[in-house]
Amino acid sequence: MFAATTGTSFAAPFVAHEVAKIATRYPDAGPNLLRAITALSAPPLEAGRVPNLEPSTQFAYGIPNADRVLESGxxxxxxxxxxxxxxxxxxxxxxxxxxxxxxLVSGAERRVRIVLSFDPPVKRSRRNYVAGRMKFDFVRNMTLTEVKRTWEQQPTVAEREGNPELPYDEMPNENKRPRTIPGVNTLSSNTLIRRDISTNTWREDDEHYFLVVSHDKSPWTASQLQEHPQQSYALAIELVDEGRPELDLHGLAQARLTSRTRQRATR
Structure with missing residues (x-):
């Protein structure tokens, strides 16, 4: 009497209900932030849960669960x-x-999940309608000066496509730029991107962590570029330590943020 199937007719009201709960908790959030938090709330669907369907291609980021992101734990x-x-x-x-x-604590399974959401203007009269692409890189154990210098020397995707021989510096290795799951080139043209950070090689002496968000503009005309000089975007990030329920991650992160703000204020 029952069978597994796919479709958006039932998915749409279900997702709308979850988004409504998130919007109630974050009343000032715009569309991008609501999308990012919703994607963050969805645990990946396990393989085999729905017969003959591959989760990575059929279910994207999973099934939203707003209760997971309404409050830090x-x-x-x-x-x-x-x-x-x-x-x-x-x-x-x-x-x-x-x-x-x-x-490094035995049995402590740590996860960093990052979601980037943006809403580029569209060219409704052309198939290539997305006016710009965005991506992010997670970087650790580098100073802010080093990060700025490294990424300032990187040509954009559009610049490299226009001149394949354009020189550029090698990006940091995995010690400073950990692998992401999925990889940085997977779903790179999406306007909603979620990646997990591999934490297998983290070290206690990593002092700084940065997220480098990049925007590559499409080759629009001068008038179109003047009409859209900026891009709105949102980030939603989850830190989880499954093995240490006693660890007050929210309080520690808040204290680090407060300390950093005070340091900047005294300079």
Whole structure:
């Protein structure tokens, strides 16, 4: 009497209900932040749960569960950001990841999940309608000066496509730029991107963590570029330590953020 099938008719009201709960908790959130938090709330669907369907291609980021992101927990912290950036530029976000999170503890399964959401203007009269692409890189154990210098020397995707021989510096290795799951080139053209950070090689002496958000503008006309000089975007980040329920990740992250703010205020 029952069978597994796919479709959006039932999915749409279900997702709308979850988004409504998130919007109630985050009343000032714009569309990008609501999308990012919703994607963050969805645990990946396990393979084999629905016969003959591959989760990675059929279910994207999973089934939203707003209750997972309404509040930070004892060993779980939710970080959010929403703002604007100039097109064709990069923005560096310093993440308040506490030192205790990187401590090597037996049985402590740690996870960092990051979601980027943006809403590029569209060219409705052309098939290539997405006016710009965005991506992010997670960086650790580098100073802000080093991060700025490294990424400022990187040509954009559009620049490399226009001149394949354009020189550029090698990006940091996995010690400073950990692998993401899925990889950085997977779903790179999406306007909603979620990646998990591999934490197998984290070290306690990693002092700084950054998220480098990059925007590559499409080759629009001068008038179109003037009409859309900035791009809105949002980030939603989850820190989880499954093995240490006593670890107050939210409090530690908040203390690190407060300390960093005070340091900047005294300079």
């Amino acid at each position: 004892q060993n779980r912290a939710i970080l959010v950001f929403e703002g604007l950036m100039d097109i064709g530029t990069r923005v560096i976000h310093e993440l308040p990841i506490p030192r205790e999170f990187a401590q």
